[in-house]
Structures are given as structure tokens and as C-alpha cells.
Amino acid sequence: MTSALDRDSRRKRGKTARRSTPLASLAALTVTTRDPVALLETQAATRVPELVPIRYGRMAASEFPFFRGAALVMADDLSRSPSSGITTQLCGDAHLSNFGVYATPERRMAFDINDFDETYRGPFEWDVKRLVASLAVAAISREFTRKQRRRITTSCALAYRETIRRQAELGNLEVWYSHVEITDELETIQHELDSTMRKRTKDLIRKARSKNHIQALDKLTTVTDGRRRIIANPPLIVPVEDLVDDVAETYRQLDRRLQSYRETFQHDKQLLLDAYRPIQLARKVVGVGSVGTRAWIILMEGADEGDPLFLQAKEAQASVIASYVDGPTFENQGRRVVEGQRLMQASSDIFLGWARGMDPDGATRDLYLRQLRDGKGSAVIEVMSPRGMELYGRLCGRVLAYAHARAGDRVEIAGYLGSSSAFENAMTEFADAYSVQNTSDHRALVDAIDSGRVVAQAGV
Template structure:
């Protein structure tokens, strides 16, 4: 570095402007016309049953029947649990080559309300188990297909289903365009705060109900609902098998060791806070639809005044976007360092912090006993919107909010302006990707019937390689 004319000068990477990236996105239309995104051509060797069986090889075998029961409840429930199948189908789909940090499982039920560290409520993506660094198109296609299936599940007529899906695609495009008009720091600070009672409308009533539900989802309420106080004042869990069950002593000890290792991955202020708590109980908990069978525990911590704090410890396996879709990597190159390259707990936590506007301060991770885990606070005023109960207008408003949040998440990656340029200001891409979403929704429905029949025929019967009790 040398001083030239009173200024410090040094060699640095060339700055590629947002305008240059936008133009590159426009130029990419000649290489990958936007209309090709309407084409869904299933591979002749598709094997949805085989993909699910492959996933089951490393899951807790006694929970596999419960996973299949939840997945075959209805077509939308099946779609929620079949991200691996869609990832395999997307592997050969047209792509622009612009990768971003993706959610990997951006369906409509994976958005929700939760409390920020400042104790305000925010609306954002809330599931990152399948997060990766890959094609932005995959997140959008998974999201729009979920809109079709959720709207059909709600019973809306097909014209309304198509209208709300087209509106969602346009909302993503418009929001991304607006956000890339801001500086990257301005985008970073954007977040969707949730306010109660701002206006009298059906949509606001939905928000108000969600806010009321969020206020009830706290560690204190969990303690009252599923715990009892022991003679020494410690909080312990009351079992509700198979959803909530204690594990054998050896496995419980492993869980407690996980907590000790986790403390090394949290910020100093959280480590000091947690040092004032004692872990007093642990139990295995069944969560989600697609996640059923992965190892998941809740840990009860008791503070000096007897106050409870509940943490969730959840197993992190390789993202289906990487394993089945061939996405570039688990994390963006900017922080894909060697020390954490194979730690999927770190992948989930790191990608969550990229994609969310604000995240749980208790997020941490650990890799032990041959398994990776991430840790977060359990029931910190988090609640999802139940789309099954919404009328059409509140449903459409909710979907628009999800589209905007997804655009905000993608706008954190350097390729955002490229994507905005590729999408443009017209509806060419919207029209194409909506056609794809409808075609794939039909495919998902067919897969649902196939898997349901396979379950009835006993094709999933038999033990898997997973230890049912090992932590």
C-alpha cells in the first residue's frame, strides 16, 4: 500500500456494480430464455419411494411409521415432507447459474412469526434444515408449488388457485426489484415487524390471532403444560410417547454433553447467561413432517429462581438440495471455511443468519458422536399461520407476505441484482414458472398416491440402520 497524492492506495478486487449485475441477468435471457422455466419433464427413472427409503436409512427406525403417517395425511402434508424428491427432480431443471443462499424447503408452512432479541415479533422464514448454496429458482419453484397445493387443500376453485400463484410470482419479482434498488446495508436491516390491530380487515384479524397465539408460546407455558416441579425445585418433563419420551440414561448423558459443547459456539453474553442455569431434564421429541425420524431433543434448564428455559437440540443432516439436487455447496463461499465444511449444524445456523432478518440469539451447533446438531430456544413466541383456516383474501395476503420475505432473503446474496435483471419488469418469467408449479403440483399429488399405496402394500416395512435410542 502506498500514499499517492495524499491518499492511501492499495490493490483490491474489482468492484462489480449492481447495474453490471443487472445487465448480466438481462443478457442471461438469451442463454436461458425465461419461457423454458415452464417446462417440467419427469425423468423416466424417477423413484419417489426409493428416495424416501434412502432417507430412512439414517433415521430412528421406530419413528418411520409416524413419518409416513404424517406424510400421507393429504397431498400438501406429503409435499411438506418430500423436499428430497423435489430436489432430485430439480437437479436437471433449467437454471441461470446464479447461486444464492437458499432455504431449500421454502414452502408456505415454513414461514412464521417469532420473537426478535428485542422482543418484538417479526415475520420471516423459519426452517433451514435443507438450506444450502444453490439455484435461486429452486426456492421459488418449491414455494410456488406449495401455494398451488395449499390453495387446493383449502378448497379454492382452480381459477383462484391460479390467480394467487401468479400473484405470488409477481410479488417475488417486484419485491426483489425494489430491494436491489437499495444499498446492501439497507437490505440487510430490512425486516417484517408484526403489529397488532393496525387496521380493521380480515387479514389483520388473522395477524391478531397469530400474535395472541405467539404470546402463549413461551418456555413458561411449556413448563406448565408438559413439566412438573421436582422436590429440589428442578423442572422435569412429563412423557407423552411417542411424541415426547425420555431416552435411556446413556443417551441422556450424550445429550447433556451436547449442551456443554454447544456453549462453546454461542456468543459470550449467551454463554454467561446460560452458565446460571442447570440442565435438569432431557427428552426426545418428534417434530414436523419430513423431519420425523431425525434425532431431536428438548432440554430443560432451570435457573436460580426456579425459572425454566427450554432448548431444542435437532439433528442436522446433509441438505437435500446438495444430496439429491446437486446444489453447489452447503454454505456460501464467503464463509465455507475448512474448519466447518462438514458440520451440518454449523451450516443450518450460518444459513439461518444469512436468510433471516433477525435470528434467535441462542442459536448454536455441535458435532459429536457421529451426528451433527443445531440448538435453538424452544417456543420463543414462534407460531405459523394455519392456511387451512383462511378465506381467499387473507390467504392471498399471507402468500404475498411470504413472497416478499423470500425475496428479501435472496436479496442478501451477491447475485440478487443478476436475478432482478433476469426477471425484468414484465410477467414473462411469472407466466412460465406458474405453469411449472401447476405441473409439479400434479406430480406431487401423483407421488402422494404412489407413496400411500406403497405404505399400504408394506414396502416400507422392516428395520433401518438407525439406532432407535442413540443420541
């Protein structure tokens, strides 16, 4: 983490890194001959076989879903690109759909990074490149002009640089507490929003607030023969009773794993978890890139049937970043995700924790757990205007800088970025180049499906 050097020394270290790797060099995209489908197939080898076609089908739908699912492909490309050498904890998959609103433990609506499956330590600019490239790809999908696309990516990178530089001047506690409360943010930028954007933003917040355990209970369960049960919707939601022969043993294992998970909490949260008991377990397909990894929902009951808690237990495999950088090892990949999230996110779920096991197929797997629904919501890319995407990208750049400032040496990063526009210019050039590469990679997947090399299931 941050060294004991004074600010001037840390800033000079960043400037030295800039001389070794000039900001302009970050625009370079070095892609040797590589097969993006082969990289995706290496991930498929460890996933649930019958779900892998759903992943390919979702990624093949268009270029932006492909980008969302291709974090490994991009990590492979970034590993051959010029590097600042300045590391921080990375999100590892910082595309714009992995940012959003959620309810903090204090019941405020915050805006932050909300996916940490790939979190790992690495060069800070990898997250920025992933974010600006996602904006470029999304802007293409919306058929924005090249000028509009470049303004969007430049604004995002500029927000990141300016925020890091401001954070570099703050004290450690001020940096730690920096965050975005979405209602306060709306008041600040209200003059920049047109009436349509204001309405859509308010609708997003309203819908996110409504996503709680009572809403999940109504949506995901029904009462059958006097018992609350999770509604089967195969292959997307499959109760464990439909997956295994020895149901009783599966629930005994679940009890043991929940005890292991409990031990990753502070004492007060342990007592809160103790007030709930598990009712039913089901496998649930989530996301795009995550499809095929084991993900479960656990219906818990508290004081009575009307006091539910839904937990999501998600398999944690090694980060896609880990193969390409020198970094720490983890005895449990779920712990990697949880510790990365706690470090980068301003305020995290009170039920965030990790465990090992809990897989009905008998295999030992690392998992992290959190609440399934707790005021979570993401912007709808498909309806964004150029101005809306610019403001959204700017906000994403800002909260990414908050996270990097907490998790790394903000003064060194600020020293590297400097006060000129060179960084955002380089990020914009990189985003342009990578959007072209993403188009080619998406086409490679579609061709692989058409040729029968891989099997895809569309529309699921």
C-alpha cells in the first residue's frame, strides 16, 4: 500500500515513472496473433457445461455484451501494452455496467463499483482502460458519432485524473470516506440534466430502492402446500431439489458452510445472521461473463415468513488479472473478492463474506456471499443519450479514482498523471483502438458459433 515516504517523494516517484513510460505511450494497443475464442474456451472448461452455451449466446448478441464477458481477453491484451508500473487494487472488470447504485448499511443510496469478481492488484491504468473502452463500445452500439464517442471517453478519463489529483492533496481519513451519494450528486449536476435524463435517473433510484427482500420474496418465491418455495425457471433458476439426489445431505452441507461464512463477520453481524435460518437453496444464472460459474440463491427466514433474507453465494475463481501480473496468492478466492471489495468500495454490504464448499456436485469451491437484492440498480445503456453517457462516464471515472486512491498510492498516481491533458488523450486513443479490436473479437465468436466450433443458446 502507500509507503512511508513524504508527499514530495511519492509525487517524484510518479514523475519518474512517467519518464520511463510516457503518458502518450498508454494509447498503444499491442495485440499479437491470439484467438479470443480459445481464451473463452479455457474459462468454459471450469464452468457448468450446460450453462456455457447461454454465456456464448449472451456474448454473441452484440458487441457490448461481448465486451462485458471478455474480461480475460482484454487482460491478455493489456499484459502486452506499455505499463505505468504503478499498482493499486483493481476492480479488474471496470466496464460501465459494473457501476451502479445500491443501498448502504445506513440506507442511503450510493453510487460505486458494484462487481469485484476479478479484483486483484495491478497497474492502475488497466481499470481506466477497461472503463473508457466500455464507453467507446457502448457509444458505438448507440450509433453515436465519432466526435460524441471521443468526448465521452475523454470526459471519463479527465474526471479520473482530476479526482486523483484532488485526492492526492487530502488526508488519509478524508480519502477513505470519499464517496458519492446519488441524491446529493443529482442536486450538484441538476443544471446539466435535461428533463428526460432527470426522469430516467429518478426512475432508476426509485426502482433500486424497491429492490429489497420483500420484493425478492414476491418475485422469486411462491407458497406451495403451505410452504414458501423458490419458483423454478430452468435453466436460469433451478431449486437444488431438482439438481441432486441426496437433498438432505446437501442441506447439511449448507448448514456447515453457512457456519464457515459466519466466521468471516464481525461479532454483531454474526448475531444478526444467527437470527435467520435457511429455507431453500437454488442455482441461479447471473450476468454475462459470470454465466457458467456456480451461483446460488439462499432463501433465509427470520422472525417469521414475512421476514426474509436472500443471500447470493457465487463461485470465485482466480482473477483474470492474476495470470498476467505478479501479485499475492489467496488460500480462498472468495476472500480475495471480499477483501478487494471492502478496500475499494466506500460502503459494503453487511452480509459480505466468504466460504468454501457449498457445491451439490461434491466439488470443493471457493465462494463469496452477499445479499441478493439490496437497493441495487444500474443505468440502462440502451436508452442513454450522448450527453447522458458523458455524465455517467464522468461519474464512473470519479468513483474509480476514489477506489484507487483508497487502495493505492494516490500521490504517486497523481504525480504520474500530471496536470496536462496527455492522459485523457491517450485513454481516448486507446478506447478508439480497442473498440475496433472488440468488433473483430465479437465477429470471431459469431463465426465460431456459425461453424459449430462452440454451441450457443440465444435469447436466454
